[in-house]
Amino acid sequence: MPGGDAPRILLLGAGHANLLAVPLLRAGLPRARITLVDAGSHAIYSGMFPGHVAGHYAPADLSVDLAAVAVRHGIAFLQARVAGLDPAAREVRLSEDRRLAYDLAVLDLGSQAAMPEIAGFERHAVPVKPLDGALARLARLPPGAPAAIIGGGVAGVELALALAHRRAGAVTLIEAGPTLVASLGPRAQALLRRALDRAGVRVRVRVQVAEVTDRQVILQDGARIDSAFTMGVAGARAQGWWARDLPVDGAGFVRVTPSLQVEGYPMLFAAGDCAAMMHAPRPKAGVFAVRQAPVLARNVIALHRGRAPERHDPQRHALKIVSLGGRTALAEWRGMTLHGPWLWRWKDRIDRRFIAGLRGG
Known part of the structure; x- marks a missing residue:
């Protein structure tokens, strides 16, 4: 014992x-x-981060004060x-x-999402994780400034659409692979691509980033993409x-x-x-x-207590809900795809209830 x-x-x-x-x-x-x-002094809830980027949530809406959690439950907190x-x-x-x-x-x-293999990334770009660093950099983004997202998975698409909704200026989504959101089915992919087109997000696939500067993202083929805010979202x-x-x-x-x-x-x-x-x-x-x-x-x-631990077998399938910038969303569950404003409202209720539970509310 x-x-x-x-x-x-x-x-x-x-x-x-x-x-x-x-x-x-x-x-x-x-x-x-x-x-x-x-x-950190606060835990940042990743599920609401795209909504914050889009302007739907204030920073306080998605953060949990860890010292307060410790006091509430009678434990110690060490930052x-x-x-x-x-x-x-x-x-x-x-x-x-x-x-x-x-x-x-x-x-x-x-x-974490740092990309040290890309020249200039550490100095001029921000990894999406840890989220507290991303929040701080986002707060300094000048209105109308161009932005670039490196990584075309679900998180990258969400953040590109959120930035476009925020009207941060031209937004470019960069993906090394042949397609965006490869983890989703064809119908969901098509709906997301249409959402990106409507939002004016420029998409580059099958390209590699060679360098990030304070003003541009430079691709290995020599192409240059204007960006005052470059975020790395290319996987965990x-x-x-x-x-x-x-x-x-x-x-x-x-x-x-x-x-x-x-x-x-x-x-x-x-x-x-x-x-x-x-x-x-x-x-x-x-x-x-x-x-x-x-x-x-x-x-x-x-x-x-000296007892044997139990086995954890995670579920095989998980509901995927993707925010589309505005107060609308797309969801995929076992090959079925749904979309519309009601999904965003549902996700909003789930997220708010979840973070209230973390706070003890």
């Missing part, structure tokens, strides 16, 4: 799974010394960046050269230290067992985007993190 009656539990990262697990852990382990660690982990010694290294010991810990650090990427300290998959994400325990380290769990469910690979999407939360909490409690 690690930690006796008051185990030291570290929740490393304020992702969906960890935040939703907090009240469950507090109820199940009322004497546990639980500490939430995150680099610090996790820089490493020694799972054998059960010790976490923070960026300030501070170390924390734990009996049980959960990694829910999300993913792992943080570098995971591969150094933990077992990872081919993309650098932390390998977990069916019980969400890190392979080889039963007192360490991982969830959300940072985790690679080797028994059931899934896309990096918030819906899977939300479903992990109750299993995660039950398994942390079970390990403390």
Whole structure:
């Protein structure tokens, strides 16, 4: 029984799974010394970020005050960046050269979207994740300035349409592959392409970005795209230290067992985007993190009490709802495609209810 009656539990990262697990852990382990660690003072809800970009939400609408969450549930909050982990010694290294010991810990650090292979990206572009950095850069976007989005997946299309709705000036969507939103079916792809055309978003596919400057995106073929605001949205990427300290998959994400325990380290769990469910690979999407939360909490409690953890088998299909800039949206579910303003209103109600739940409202 690690930690006796008051185990030291570290929740490393304020992702969906960890935040939703907090009240469950507090109820199940009322004497546990639980500490939430995150680099930011607020958690930003990614589901509402395109709506903020489009002008539908204020920054406060999509943020959760982590100190307030900690007070509400009787846990500690430490604002610090996790820089490493020694799972054998059960010790976490923070960026300030501070170390924390734990009996049980959960990694829910999300993913990042930096593109260091592109010259000038670090200095002149902004990765969509972490979201707090993207929010700060977006706030400084001059009215009417041209913008470019690198990455033509669902998130890239959403953000391009949101920027166009905001009337930020010319918006260009850049995709290295042969088509946009390859994860969606043909009908949904066609509807999104029509939405982009109506919004005036310029689309470039089958092109590679060579460099980003403060005024342009330069393609490998020499073409130059004017952009005062360039955002990288080309998929989820792992943080570098995971591969150094933990077992990872081919993309650098932390390998977990069916019980969400890190392979080889039963007192360490991982969830959300940072985790690679080797028994059931899934896309990096918030819906899977939300479903992990109750299993995660039950398994942390079970390990403390000396019981076997349960298996988590995620759902095979997830509803995909894509905002189309204005107060309208498109959804795809098992090959069926729907669209219209009512979908945006439905998504808005779901998102507001979700973030109210995170705040304890």
